[in-house]
Amino acid sequence: MNKNNESENLVIASDELYSDLKSGMPLLVFDLRLKEHYTHGHIEGSVHAVCDSRAKETIMPKIPKGVKIVLIDEDGSISAPTAAMMASYGLDAHFLKGGIKSWDKSLVKKDIHTIITPEELWHKITNNENLVLVDVRQPEEFSDFKIPGSINIPLGELFDIQSLNKIPKSKQVVTICPHGNRSMVAAFALARNGINALSLVGGLAGWGQVLNPKVVTRDDVTVIQVEKIGKGCLSYIVGSKGEAMVIDPVYPAEKYVEFARNEGLQIVKVIDTHQHADHVSAAREIAKITNAQLYMSKYEQYDFTSNRVGDGDLINLGDSTIRVIHTPGHTAGSLSYVLDEKYVFTGDILFVDGIGRPDLRDNAKEFAEDLYDTLHHKLFALHEETLVLPAHHGEQSGYKNSVYQTTLRDAKKMLMLGLSHDKFIDKVMNTTLPRPMNYEKIIQINKSLQQVPTLDVANLEIGPNRCAIST
Numbered sequence: 001m002n003k004n005n006e007s008e009n010l011v012i013a014s015d016e017l018y019s020d021l022k023s024g025m026p027l028l029v030f031d032l033r034l035k036e037h038y039t040h041g042h043i044e045g046s047v048h049a050v051c052d053s054r055a056k057e058t059i060m061p062k063i064p065k066g067v068k069i070v071l072i073d074e075d076g077s078i079s080a081p082t083a084a085m086m087a088s089y090g091l092d093a094h095f096l097k098g099g100i101k102s103w104d105k106s107l108v109k110k111d112i113h114t115i116i117t118p119e120e121l122w123h124k125i126t127n128n129e130n131l132v133l134v135d136v137r138q139p140e141e142f143s144d145f146k147i148p149g150s151i152n153i154p155l156g157e158l159f160d161i162q163s164l165n166k167i168p169k170s171k172q173v174v175t176i177c178p179h180g181n182r183s184m185v186a187a188f189a190l191a192r193n194g195i196n197a198l199s200l201v202g203g204l205a206g207w208g209q210v211l212n213p214k215v216v217t218r219d220d221v222t223v224i225q226v227e228k229i230g231k232g233c234l235s236y237i238v239g240s241k242g243e244a245m246v247i248d249p250v251y252p253a254e255k256y257v258e259f260a261r262n263e264g265l266q267i268v269k270v271i272d273t274h275q276h277a278d279h280v281s282a283a284r285e286i287a288k289i290t291n292a293q294l295y296m297s298k299y300e301q302y303d304f305t306s307n308r309v310g311d312g313d314l315i316n317l318g319d320s321t322i323r324v325i326h327t328p329g330h331t332a333g334s335l336s337y338v339l340d341e342k343y344v345f346t347g348d349i350l351f352v353d354g355i356g357r358p359d360l361r362d363n364a365k366e367f368a369e370d371l372y373d374t375l376h377h378k379l380f381a382l383h384e385e386t387l388v389l390p391a392h393h394g395e396q397s398g399y400k401n402s403v404y405q406t407t408l409r410d411a412k413k414m415l416m417l418g419l420s421h422d423k424f425i426d427k428v429m430n431t432t433l434p435r436p437m438n439y440e441k442i443i444q445i446n447k448s449l450q451q452v453p454t455l456d457v458a459n460l461e462i463g464p465n466r467c468a469i470s471t
Contacts, residue, residue, distance in 0.1 A: 010083045012094040014103050017070055021045045021192075026067040026159035028188050032082065033073055033100065041107035043100075046072060047114065047188045051082050058181045060086065064156045067189075068092045075099040114187050116174055116198040118206045122229060124172075126401060132171040134197070136186040137178065145464040147176060147207065147230075155182050158189045173197040178204050178462060204230065205458040209252060213237075213259045216343075216389065216403050221320050222263055223343060225389065225403050226256070232393045232465045233279050234404055236345060237265065240318025245269040246286055247337065247345050248276070248391045251457045253285040269317065271295035271309075273347025273391060274334040275302075277360050278436040278465040280457045281446045299326065299333030303448045309335070327378055329371025330356030330467070332363075336379065343387045344408075350379055351390040352406045354468040355416065357433060368428045372421055384409035392465050416469070428469065437463035 012020075020027055021044070029046035031038045038048040049055070051071075063069065069091055071079035079095035086093035096102065116124075124131055133150035135142050142152040155177075157163040167173060173195055175183035180203040190197040200207065208230030216223035222239035228250045236247040237260050244265035246256050260267050267290040270283045274297060284304065287294040295315070298308035309315065311326035315337075323338040330348040334356075337345040348356040355375065358367030386408045393404040411417065416427060436442070438460045445452055445460075452460070 010080070010087060010094050011097045012070055013097050014105065017043075017096055018105055020068065020070070024161065026064075027070070027192055028063065028067055028185075029070045029072065029192060030188070031072045031100075032078055037074075039109070041109050043072065043103060043105070044108045045192045045194075047191045049188070051078075056085075058179075059184055060089065060091070062155065062182045062185045063091060064159070065090060065092070067159060069094065071095045073099045075101055114184070114191075114197075114199055115201050117201050118210045118230075121174060121200060121207070122210050122212065130171045131174060132168050133174050133176055134167060134186065135176045136182050137176075141178075145204075147204070150176060155186050155189075158186050164190075164193055164195070167195060169195065174200055176200045176203060176207075179459075180206070202458065205462045208461050209458050211250070211252065211255045211259075214401065214403050216387075216405065218263075221318075221340065222265065223339070223389070224259060224263065225405075226250075226259065227393075227404070228279070231279060231461060234389070234391050234393060236389060237263070237267075238317065238320070238322075238339060239263055239265040240320040242266060243268045243318045245271060245315070245317050245322070246283070246292075247271055248273055248347065249282040249286050250279050251282045251285070251454060253282040253289065256282070256286055257290060266290075267292050269293045269295065269315065271315075271337070272297070273336065273345060274331045275300045275443060275446050276348075277439040277443050278467050279461050280442055280452060297333040297335050299328070299335075300331065301447055325378055327374040329358055329367055329374045331361060332367070332370070334374075338382065338386070341383070341386070343389055344379065344382060345389050345391075346379065347391045348467045349374055349390075350388055350411060351392055351394070351468050352388070352404050352411075353394055353414075354470040355414075355428075357431075357467060357469050358428060359433075360435065360439060360467075364429060365425075368425050371428065372424050375417060380408060380412060382408055384412070392467055394468060394470055431469050433469070434466060436466040437461075 030049035031042050031046045071083050073079040076099045083093040083095040135150045135152050136155040153163050175186040175197050177183040180201050183199040187197040187199040210229050212227045212229050214225045216225050224237040226235045233250050235249050238245045244260045244267045270287045270292050272283050294306040295309050296302050296306040298310040309324050313324040315322040320340050325336045327334050327336040327349050358364050358371050388406045
């Protein structure tokens with residue numbers, strides 16, 4: 001078949017497109033013109049789209065094969081070859097004969113936004129705006145981890161009337177997928193049915209990089225808890241007399257400089273509680289950009305230079321003192337930090353609603369024994385009113401603006417922590433949990449000189465933290 005015949009098979013006239021739009025059939029209408037031309041007047045049910053190399057590599061492969069696609073430009077000169085290219089990839093692609101100039105029906109004039117950044121979405125969630133979050137992944141992906149409160153409608157089902165009826169028309173719709181590609185197609189599909197949806201830029205990977213600072217105290221010292229909302233990671237900025245130490249920082253590293261500056265603090269020290277397995281540590285990066293001193297556990301192996309600290313060491317910060325306790329159990333070299341004998345930063349050893357898992361280094365029995373000893377003979381030896389500030393919270397906690405904290409007195413009330421030594425070990429050893437995604441690669445990065453591009457951090461960290469045993 002020659003190229004002219006191929007083109008004739010892809011062409012669609014205005015009347016046919018008008019009929020298709022009214023029929024409710026699975027259909028995507030992409031307007032390839034400049035955004036300002038689209039805004040000035042476009043066919044109702046069409047969406048503005050840019051046909052570039054990124055769209056070809058990321059958006060186009062996500063379009064379901066059974067969906068009819070119609071491309072529109074000014075006169076057909078661009079849409080015709082583009083439709084031919086898409087058809088060569090197995091898509092049911094067509095172009096409007098004569099372009100928008102041939103359309104003799106009415107046009108609509110409105111500027112439709114199609115994207116929302118993770119930071120903008122977080123702002124809307126915290127302001128309790130009227131949202132419906134539609135996760136368009138497959139059910140097995142959705143069940144693994146999700147943004148709390150979202151509903152699951154796989155992309156292929158968004159062309160079905162019954163599925164569309166599940167979406168409240170009175171709320172702002174946000175579509176979600178791992179990296180923002182499927183969700184963009186979903187936003188297009190919903191727009192075709194009169195639902196203005198916003199696609200989450202960067203998807204769940206981008207969502208996992210949003211940091212939310214919350215004030216623990218500004219009394220004798222300043223303590224800011226920084227939540228990585230998509231991962232449940234918790235890190236801290238501790239300030240005294242203008243000096244700040246950052247504990248267990250995550251990416252984006254530069255946000256800690258901003259948060260510290262907002263408190264009138266200069267970062268002079270950076271420290272991790274242990275060698276993390278679920279997220280890439282930003283400790284080295286922050287130390288580099290602030291010229292701060294870097295501290296790491298002397299009980300763990302690192303291939304880079306740092307100040308090594310261990311049990312009984314004291315770290316001075318302004319008018320405050322931080323006492324180091326060796327608290328193995330999650331890892332062999334885990335440390336906890338006691339600030340002025342009032343606050344304890346427990347890393348992944350003790351959480352608000354659980355304890356650290358001992359099995360990520362393949363020494364579960366030995367580490368479970370260490371965990372019991374750490375909890376009962378080291379942490380619980382502190383004053384019971386000591387405020388516990390952990391490095392994670394559970395997914396079930398959802399999102400809140402209050403600080404994730406507990407006291408040692410309340411922590412002792414957890415059912416598992418009331419068990420005898422043997423029953424505790426048995427319980428921990430018989431608790432089977434999936435391991436964090438990419439955990440072996442993340443451990444290797446955190447112990448080595450390897451530098452990871454910031455964009456790769458989001459992909460490595462995607463998924464739940466999975467470092468806790470809930471009690």
